[in-house]
Amino acid sequence: MxxxxxxxxxxxxxxxxxxxxxxxxxxxxxxxxxxxxxxxxxxxxxxxxxxxxxxxxxxxxxxxxxxxxxxxxxxxxxxxxxxxxxxxxxxxxxxxxxxxxxxxxxxxLEGRSPTEAEAREPRHVGQIIDALAALHHAAPPDGLRYWAPRVGPAFADELRGRTARPWRSGPLAEEARTTIVACRGAIEDWTGRYHELADIALTRRDSWVPTHGEPHHDNQVVGVHGFKLVDWESLALAPRERDYADLLEAGVADRLDPDPAMVELFSLDWRLSEIDEYARWFAAPHTGTEDDHTALEGLREELSAAEA
Structure with a gap:
């Protein structure tokens, strides 16, 4: 933060x-x-x-x-x-x-996180692919949790109820609420599709692997120690596609052979959980800090998919 x-x-x-x-x-x-x-x-x-x-x-x-x-x-x-x-x-x-x-x-760690552009350079992409392949082939550690849907089937209806009246919790509350309200139809569609795909994934739990959850460039550090993945708080057993979002944007799908349904699932997993967290954020007291403005931009970015 x-x-x-x-x-x-x-x-x-x-x-x-x-x-x-x-x-x-x-x-x-x-x-x-x-x-x-x-x-x-x-x-x-x-x-x-x-x-x-x-x-x-x-x-x-x-x-x-x-x-x-x-x-x-x-x-x-x-x-x-x-x-x-x-x-x-x-x-x-x-x-x-x-x-x-x-x-x-x-x-x-003495080093730095690569920029988005640096993280898409072929040599660096190769490092990420190798690191994730090793992770996905590793024996699951004892006690590792299984991934589960991060919002429930009733999420869209619950969000509709939470945004039905003006928010008075802070200077950005109403702007956040009206932004969400404008995308209610898309959120309903995303929630339904998300749970269709989650049901498919849950029938395949015996094939799930250890996944980092957020191996994007901000959670990578390069330096004298080489290449490291940091921030393991989301480590869980899941379909391997949970870790592929940034790699697919880098255009290496042919090297990963992902299941399109699972790619879509984890795109929706991220989007809906972010919308949920931002809705909680702005419904709660806030003062308009730099973090608050960053969160509002994050909410707009997730909801921009509705326009597409």
């Missing part, structure tokens, strides 16, 4: 990291990176850690986050060197509940 969270400060983060991972932790610096979770750099005793605070609703539970991060660590332990694995706390677990969310920690 671009703005620090109002519900926990840097000192509390440093104290939690000192208590559970790095006793020498001397301080935490907030990092305005990504969109969804909050991140800090914590240093001490010559060690630098990357710290993530995930909130457990609506996308996660404490149990699902622990299973995902433990699963990533298990994959790395098998020799998958493209996995940037979380570090266990002194308890042996990979997450710590701090009341306002769940903390996890990874080593600090």
């Amino acid at each position: 671009l703005s620090p969270p109002p519900f926990i400060d840097n000192e509390a983060i440093a104290c939690a990291v000192a208590a559970h991972w790095l006793p020498e932790a001397a301080g935490a610096d907030y990092l305005p990176w990504g969109f969804g979770a909050h991140h800090w750099r914590v240093t001490g005793g010559g060690t630098t850690l990357f710290v993530t605070l995930d909130q457990v609703e609506p996308r996660h539970t404490a149990a699902s986050l622990e299973a995902a991060y433990a699963g990533a660590a298990a994959l790395a332990a098998t020799g998958m060197d493209t996995v940037c694995a979380p570090l266990p706390a002194r308890s042996g677990r990979f997450t710590v509940d701090v009341g306002v969310g769940v903390l996890s920690v990874t080593p600090w």
